[in-house]
Amino acid sequence: MSNEQTVKLEEQKRVDVIVSEIKEKLTNLTEHKEKVSSDALEIRKTFWNDVTINFDEADDIAETYSSIKQQAQLLSERDRSQGQLNKQIQTLSRLKNSPYFGRVDFKEEGEKQAESIYLGITSFMDKDDENFLIYDWRAPISSIYYDFAPGPANYHTPEGTIEGNMELKRQFIIKNSKIEGMFDTGVTIGDQLLQEVLGNNASTQMKSIVATIQREQNQIIRNEKSKVLMVQGVAGSGKTSAALQRVAYLLYRYRGIITSQNIMLFSPNPLFNSYISTVLPELGEENMQQTTFFEYLGSRIEKRMNLEDSFTQLEDVLNSEGNNQHDIRLMNIQLKSSLLFKEMIENYVKSLDIKGMEFTDIILKGTVLVSKEQLKEKFYTYDQSYSIPNRVELLQEWLLKELRKLKKLEKKKDWVREEIQFLDKEDFLDAYKELQRKKEFNQESFDDFEREEKILAEVLVSRYFKPLIRKVKKMRFINFKKIYSQLFVGEQDIQKWNDIREYTLSRLNEDHLNYEDATPYVYLKDLIEGRKMNLSIRHVFIDEAQDYSPFQFAYIKQLFPQSKMTLLGDINQGIYTHSTYQKSMLQDTDFTEEDQETIILTRSYRSTRPIVEFTKTLLHDGSLIEAFNRDGNKPTFTQVEKKEQLQESVLEKVKDMQSKGHKTIAVICKSATESAEAFAYLNQHLDVHLMEKGTITFESGIVVIPAYLAKGIEFDAVIIYDASNHVYGRESERRLFYTACTRAMHELHLFSMGEKSFLLKNSGEYLYSL
Numbered sequence: 001m002s003n004e005q006t007v008k009l010e011e012q013k014r015v016d017v018i019v020s021e022i023k024e025k026l027t028n029l030t031e032h033k034e035k036v037s038s039d040a041l042e043i044r045k046t047f048w049n050d051v052t053i054n055f056d057e058a059d060d061i062a063e064t065y066s067s068i069k070q071q072a073q074l075l076s077e078r079d080r081s082q083g084q085l086n087k088q089i090q091t092l093s094r095l096k097n098s099p100y101f102g103r104v105d106f107k108e109e110g111e112k113q114a115e116s117i118y119l120g121i122t123s124f125m126d127k128d129d130e131n132f133l134i135y136d137w138r139a140p141i142s143s144i145y146y147d148f149a150p151g152p153a154n155y156h157t158p159e160g161t162i163e164g165n166m167e168l169k170r171q172f173i174i175k176n177s178k179i180e181g182m183f184d185t186g187v188t189i190g191d192q193l194l195q196e197v198l199g200n201n202a203s204t205q206m207k208s209i210v211a212t213i214q215r216e217q218n219q220i221i222r223n224e225k226s227k228v229l230m231v232q233g234v235a236g237s238g239k240t241s242a243a244l245q246r247v248a249y250l251l252y253r254y255r256g257i258i259t260s261q262n263i264m265l266f267s268p269n270p271l272f273n274s275y276i277s278t279v280l281p282e283l284g285e286e287n288m289q290q291t292t293f294f295e296y297l298g299s300r301i302e303k304r305m306n307l308e309d310s311f312t313q314l315e316d317v318l319n320s321e322g323n324n325q326h327d328i329r330l331m332n333i334q335l336k337s338s339l340l341f342k343e344m345i346e347n348y349v350k351s352l353d354i355k356g357m358e359f360t361d362i363i364l365k366g367t368v369l370v371s372k373e374q375l376k377e378k379f380y381t382y383d384q385s386y387s388i389p390n391r392v393e394l395l396q397e398w399l400l401k402e403l404r405k406l407k408k409l410e411k412k413k414d415w416v417r418e419e420i421q422f423l424d425k426e427d428f429l430d431a432y433k434e435l436q437r438k439k440e441f442n443q444e445s446f447d448d449f450e451r452e453e454k455i456l457a458e459v460l461v462s463r464y465f466k467p468l469i470r471k472v473k474k475m476r477f478i479n480f481k482k483i484y485s486q487l488f489v490g491e492q493d494i495q496k497w498n499d500i501r502e503y504t505l506s507r508l509n510e511d512h513l514n515y516e517d518a519t520p521y522v523y524l525k526d527l528i529e530g531r532k533m534n535l536s537i538r539h540v541f542i543d544e545a546q547d548y549s550p551f552q553f554a555y556i557k558q559l560f561p562q563s564k565m566t567l568l569g570d571i572n573q574g575i576y577t578h579s580t581y582q583k584s585m586l587q588d589t590d591f592t593e594e595d596q597e598t599i600i601l602t603r604s605y606r607s608t609r610p611i612v613e614f615t616k617t618l619l620h621d622g623s624l625i626e627a628f629n630r631d632g633n634k635p636t637f638t639q640v641e642k643k644e645q646l647q648e649s650v651l652e653k654v655k656d657m658q659s660k661g662h663k664t665i666a667v668i669c670k671s672a673t674e675s676a677e678a679f680a681y682l683n684q685h686l687d688v689h690l691m692e693k694g695t696i697t698f699e700s701g702i703v704v705i706p707a708y709l710a711k712g713i714e715f716d717a718v719i720i721y722d723a724s725n726h727v728y729g730r731e732s733e734r735r736l737f738y739t740a741c742t743r744a745m746h747e748l749h750l751f752s753m754g755e756k757s758f759l760l761k762n763s764g765e766y767l768y769s770l
């Protein structure tokens, strides 16, 4: 038997021992869980037996109350521990199949012998709870596995840095408790294992990279000191993967202090949310809170305003090139993305101190109860030393009181008596019950009919006043649209201001709120209503950060004042107008140098070397991008002259990709319109899914998708539907085109109807022309 085989056999023996210990622990935990759940059942059954109920005296009532509380606490404790047990059982079941993925032998300075450290997704102790049989990958000592090759190594603990020597570094692929692969590694973490992992098919769910985290990624994952951690990483460099591992790390490092509820991730679209949703649960952690910035804006803007989403904005810009509106829209976006505009809003709100606040009438059945003029007058009677939010609050209180008074008066009006007759049977029944109930307690005799009518009047009038009160409580008596519109009335020393003004006002008049106006609008609202802050969030992650404007960053920063931030992005994938010509992600933002640390990732793991070599040529400064050494075919380029030829060739290519066994195949288009066209044809011949902005789950198989929705996602094979100059003919489309091409893991094929895009002018030798 070769030495290698002997070593493998020994390692397998250890795996067997560990697995049997895990099984034993699992059995104990399962028994314990059964006991806890039967206890809980028993408590539920006998809940009231064990409670002393006595309402005679005040003391007895207090005792009864505390006795009920005690029982309820007991029950919720059981429920909690049942939940924890379930979680442990789930993680251990996963550990049983694949107990660990790495081993390092580390001899600490001053020690005689090296210790073997095995790394897995969670830690596991021996029966006496004395020795670690498996270390959690996030434990301090585990970091040497990611940071060092065999030789001198160190790791940081809260008590200080531990120095020593790493004598061995080994990687495992263990499935169903059997070692399937084992590599001793030298310099970097197993190129061999990484080759294996990256060679696999893409799936509809992102995978955890815990076993093959690279050193530069580990710096992101374990960073604790930076207030703002900025990761500028090329396409496919593992930004999203590192971000998710970082969430898992923070949950481990700050267990008991931070939970998944204290972490928020802003993702590019709902589709992406579903794409990454299984990574953390696979690591035994709960998903953090997830949202899109658009979703947040939507929750803050009145429903009657039609809020444009970022994709529609992008489509409008893409489609309007060449017509007059295009330039105005671009200027509009540039201005409203800037901190200058934020300042303009702040100054404008200051001017509202004296005049300019606008309100809406409070109307009941077509009659104005409180007019906007009255509200305005009242508002400006408050002392000017009060801030606007304080005055708004005073006005709100006053208005609520007024409405209560008016409600009383209203009950006596004739219309009420008339409308009572049209109330439902149930309302009468309720009124009758109410009457009965009250009679028990109040023996004073009223005429029943009169009392019933009073109750019904109350029911009826309350029904009408409820929405009015809700409106006031939600500050909807302030006319934000008008206030925002007024900002565009005066003159400003800003280029093209007149055009911007006219354009904005015409959109607002039609109740349309452009995407670029949404953040300024919400900011203005905050300054008037009082700032909204979320103090419970301690870490904010922003993926695809290059798509956020300086204004949006500043807004998010003030929304989460207690939070650290991790921003992940790639300026070369900045597809939205405000960032098209930006040189860096935080250009023109208000992040200060001291606050931030930047980590740059230049190695791309997603695509094969030939694909990366090709996509590099699409950028002006692509030379910095390094490809991970994974072989594959050169991307291909096919030029056709007619639409029918284009569609037929794409169809043939999709079939070819299928026959090669690729599981996820994407036909990437530039816009929703082009996607719809491609889909209409392909769908006649194949089972295809069309991905649209409302799509929330990612389908496997063949998808037709616009480039901006494919952001952050990857596919085994990518087909660029039309890479002609007619479609990608402008400098401003470079980044969109690059984003589309970098989605490919194993194969990339470009088609072009007519002359190829000028963006391909440097790609000659990296493309195989068919």
Ligand SMILES: Nc1ncnc2c1ncn2[C@@H]1O[C@H](COP(=O)(O)OP(=O)(O)OP(=O)(O)O)[C@@H](O)[C@H]1O
Pocket: 194, 197, 198, 207, 209, 212, 213, 214, 217, 233, 234, 235, 236, 237, 238, 239, 240, 241, 242, 570, 573, 605, 606, 711, 712, 713, 714, 742
């Ligand atoms: N250390 C790693 N080990 C294994 N796979 C990795 C590693 N780093 C990245 N990958 C893989 O590379 C691919 C790209 O990763 P990811 O999507 O996180 O990159 P990204 O930088 O967010 O990409 P993009 O900006 O293009 O959306 C994924 O399939 C991921 O699993």
